[in-house]
Amino acid sequence: MKAASTSQNAGSKSLDELVSDAKARLDEHTRETVSWHFDSSTGCPFWLDYAEKLKWDPRKEIQSYDDLDKFDSFQDEWLRGGPVRRWVPRALAEKPVYVFETGGSTGIPKSRINIDDFRIDYELFSQTLSVNSFPQGGDWLMLGPSGPRRLRLAVEHLCQHRGGICFCVDLDPRWVTKLVKSSRMQLMHEYKDHIVNQALTLLRAHDNIQCLFTTPKLLEALCEKVSLSKMGIKGVFCGGTQLTAQFHRFARDELLEGRVEFVPTYGNTLMGLACHKPFDPVDQYSVIYHAPSPRAMIEVVDPDQPDRLVEYGEVGRVRLTTLTKEFFMPRFLERDEAVRHRPCEAYPWDGAGDVRPFSGFATPIVEGVY
Amino acid sequence: MLHIPILRHGVAYESIDQVELVHHATGTPIATVSQANSGMVARDISRMADDVLERFSVNDLIAKSKKAAELFMTASLPIGDTSQTFDDYIGLLSATTGMPITYCRNNADKIRRVLSDIDKVIHGLTRGFDLSILDQGYGSHNGGTLSYFREGRIFGAVLPSNSPGVHSLWVPAIALKAPIALKPGREEPWTPYRIIQAFCEAGVPREAFGFYPTSHAGAAELLRHVDRSMLFGDRKTTQPWQNDPKVEVHGPGFSKVILDDESADHWEKHLDLIATSIAANGGRSCINASSIWTPRNGRAIAEALADRLAKVEALAADDPDAEIAAFANPAVARAINSMIDNDLRTDGAVDLTKEIRGSDRLVEKERVSYLLPTVVWCEDHNHPLANREFLFPFASVVECPESDLLNAIGSSLVVTAITRNKPLIDSLMQSPNIDRLNIGSIPTYQLSWDQPHEGNLFEHLYRQRAFQVESVA
Known part of the structure; x- marks a missing residue:
């Protein structure tokens, strides 16, 4: 298992080196994950069917995390309704499978399988x-x-x-x-x-x-x-x-x-769980989250041009990418917006601060006691 | 920039979450206002000392209120880290709300009057018993024992931005010993903040005041946690609290002027009264008339009113001749305008002011919008515009037979009935749907301060109990 935090390395390396190491690890992990999901012996029916309709082969063309921009945005609508087994990777088909739901106050909830x-x-x-x-x-x-x-x-x-x-x-x-x-x-x-x-x-x-x-x-x-x-x-x-x-x-x-x-913390069924940057009075109580790279990434992008990251300190829409053997979710535009933050030693990749409901939607999201 | 803090048990608190207020016309930032998270409102209210004013007698607090009246009008009072003169206050009030300076002054004077005549106001609310009864808990009145206890341990108010005059309604709570928690309107933190400062300078302990600019959710927490409250707002805001006896709801007023057969024949004599009832204070109050009901001559009355009100122009807030307020949020003006236009598509109503003026009621000047006075002639009292209220001088003139009147008018905060017809007066007197009733040529906005306005604050805060005490020899 890879560590979510690299703080144990922080003493010996500069932040730039830590960022570059994390990026290399993310690229490698992306290649492994894409190979797994688009291999007919290990991948799930959804992505194998999807690949057949593509004019390009993800296993050849996706060599780095940034290459994932070649995919269109993941549509969470794909997760509504069955058959839910189309999401189970063939290599994991014999394992006991959980299904977790998100949404569903009205209509069909989104489901994600989990092992x-x-x-x-x-x-x-x-x-x-x-x-x-x-x-x-x-x-x-x-x-x-x-x-x-x-x-x-x-x-x-x-x-x-x-x-x-x-x-x-x-x-x-x-x-x-x-x-x-x-x-x-x-x-x-x-x-x-x-x-x-x-x-x-x-x-x-x-x-x-x-x-x-x-x-x-x-x-x-x-x-x-x-x-x-x-x-x-x-x-x-x-x-x-x-x-x-x-x-x-x-x-x-x-x-x-x-x-x-x-x-x-900030998390959901689709991504996993993002950690909060350790409390530092300098941050003025801003809540800054870092995704559990390389298993998932949170990025802050231009809502009108979602393959462009906004500048540090700017507000943009939250874009999630999940890269595990159980679930591949490239470039999903979340219902939230946030401020883009710089990598820190504990988490040498981008952070998202002051996450709040995306203001570009017409109707506000309802939140109650929970 | 000027910063308006939250007041937590009277102590200033700067929130991370702040809202910026800008000048309605120029867009220049004027102040930032700290916003309370809803949990803070709840936590603070449950920790307020509800007996902090019990150490004073009602008469002490009346004296302090009178002193506060003078300070409110004349003193430099603290605001954030700086201080504010009365003229500063008027300027800021007009800047963020778009209300003409002259109206801001009139409204401030209304607040002064209530504070300086607070003894008369309280006398009106308590019907003249000896106020020491409230200090001791009981006493002798008209030869019997009278006892009251205060159920409103903490009093709350969710306040509007439409007109500063409404602040005159909650201020008697202090003399009645109830500590208060206020949520100001978004564009109008100025008046409640200044009143609080005036009370403090006059010697009322700071702990008696909470001031919480906050969201709708925060306002709901405030109403849930205080023991008694006042809520100002539109139908949508007030509806969920309509049946909560702890909350005194001040929604739309639907105030009216009613003519009978006789006064309808001499309507020209009453035109001034009707026009000012509609348009005084920029037509922004619930006590402005929003419909005129007459058994005949409706069209002629409507035309004459329209002729007069169509002369009102959209002038800058600092113009001494300004008679209407600018909308600090132009989207609100546009929404109201299109709502009215939409309803005018239903047959049976016509906007006469627009015909006379030959121009739209919506005026947009760079950042600001105005809605010019609008008089609608409604042939049918069931028309969707017959009984409506908007945040500018708007009135429908509706024709309705005298015999159907009482059923047709619905509920009203104020009714001015110009009549000497005894049966009509009797039925108005008996109507449970009229809160304030004026018989004769009294403008709808004219208040008599020695009588309660829309609910009795004393009865809201205090409950009478049976009380006997064994006499000690």
């Missing part, structure tokens, strides 16, 4: 967590979207990987979205209270719960009732929805009273 990716992604992420804040053997509370989502199993695996046992609460975000869209806010708050009360019961009943996954809104709701630090929580891993710099500051300094580690 081991969620475990690999979260084990890599685990390397970035400190043992003081997320102690080995500490139990976890998973207070976020459950059901057909990857997050529930992934957080549980992360916890088990660190020797803990994971307590869970059910949360159906599609129901929350429906309530918010139809302005039934009273019901939405009742549902939120129902979730938070279950969480408080678990926290009070199990002294060894030391780590928490939750969403920004649920973190606020929990901290309205209790001091998480007094409840014995040492680290909070937060994600699932937009997280502003102001919220980051508020969560770190006030909700968690500066006494509990706060780890914001």
Whole structure:
């Protein structure tokens, strides 16, 4: 397994060298991944069919990460509906397959098949967590979207990987979205209270719960009732929805009273999990994410010309690329926008800061308690 | 650049998230306003000291309010890291809202009047019992025991940007001992911020004030966390809170002038009153008339009104003759304009001002837009434009038989009925759909401050209880 962070090398090499090493590794990984998905003995039916309609051979023409621009943007519509088995690589056909969903408040959700990716992604992420804040053997509370989502199993695996046992609460975000869209806010708050009360019961009943996954809104709701630090929580891993710099500051300094580690993340079923650049006061609480290269990349591109990266410091649309043996997703334009950030020593490739819903869409995205 | 902070328990806080306010006409940046995240609003309100004003008597707080009235009009008061004179305040208010300077001054004076006459206002709300009853919790009144307790531990208000006069409605809360949390309108942080500073300079403890510029989500958190509140907004904003007894909703007013058979025959005599009811204060208040109901001569009344109001021009906010406000957001003016044009396609209504003026009601001058006064003649009281309210001088003149009037007019914040017809007056007096009722030649916007306006703030904050105490020998 390749490390998500190269911080262990940081002392001996300059940032430029680290960036160049990471780029070489990404190019090599791209070639391997493309060879795998477009080889008739290992690839999945979707990409093999796709290649037949192309006038070029991806295995010959894709020699670097940048060459992936030869593909048209990945359409997430392709993930709606079946047959879902067209996404299972032939070489993995005998393995037990999970299907994880995203979206689906209305209409058919997008599905992504998964075998081991969620475990690999979260084990890599685990390397970035400190043992003081997320102690080995500490139990976890998973207070976020459950059901057909990857997050529930992934957080549980992360916890088990660190020797803990994971307590869970059910949360159906599609129901929350429906309530918010139809302005039934009273019901939405009742549902939120129902979730938070279950969480408080678990926290009070199990002294060894030391780590928490939750969403920004649920973190606020929990901290309205209790001091998480007094409840014995040492680290909070937060994600699932937009997280502003102001919220980051508020969560770190006030909700968690500066006494509990706060780890914001950005991820989804399609890409995996991006890590937050280690907290540095210079960043003014900007939340800057770096993808788990080379398994996935986040780039910030010109919305009108998506093969062009915007300049550092500029805002553009988030473009995701996933490169694992289970899933190949080149050049997917996400529903978010962000500021492009420079590589850092821990993550010597581009980062995306202040991620928020893409302003170029006509209707706003609904976000509720989750 | 000038920065307006959040006030958290009275203490300034600069947020990472800020909104820039620009001059409505030139686009020049004027100030940045710190925005509170919604969790902050909720957390702060639940930590506000709800008894911070209990150490003062109501009479002490009345004296401080009077002092605040004077300071509001005359003092240099803090704003962010600097200070602001009254003239600075008026200039900034006009710059970001597009409201004519003269109207800004009139509205400021309205606030001064409420603060300096706060004893009369509270007397009107409490119907004259001895206010020490609120200090002690009970007392003797008309030979019996009267006891009240304050349910509105923290009072909140979600405020609009349309007209600064509305701030006169929440200010009595301080004299009634309720600490307040305010969410100002996006373009109008100036007035509530200045009122708070005036109260503080007058000796009201800072901890009694929360000031939270925030999003719609933040406003909803504010309303959910305070004990009692006022919410200003359009139908869409106020609808979800309509049935919440903790929230006093101030939506569109649909205020009206009504003529009876007799006054309709002498309508020329009432034209001034009708025209000013429509157009005073730039037609931006819920107490401006938005429809005129008459049993006959509707077309003639509409033409005469249109003739008069069509003379109003789109003038710069600092022009002393300006009578209408510019729209700080031109998209809003365009949207209102096309909504009206769309409804005019339904037969039975005609925009007479447009015919007289010979030009469109929408005027666009570089960055700013104006909507010129509009009088629509509606033959049918069921026409979609018969009973509407917009953020500029707009009125429909509707013909409706006197006998159908009460059913046809729907609900109204203010009705001015020019009538001496006893049965009509009786039925208006009995109508639950009229909040303020003026009988005779009283403009819709004329308020009597010794009577409650759209809900009684005292009754919103306090509840009467039965109380007995054993006398100690």
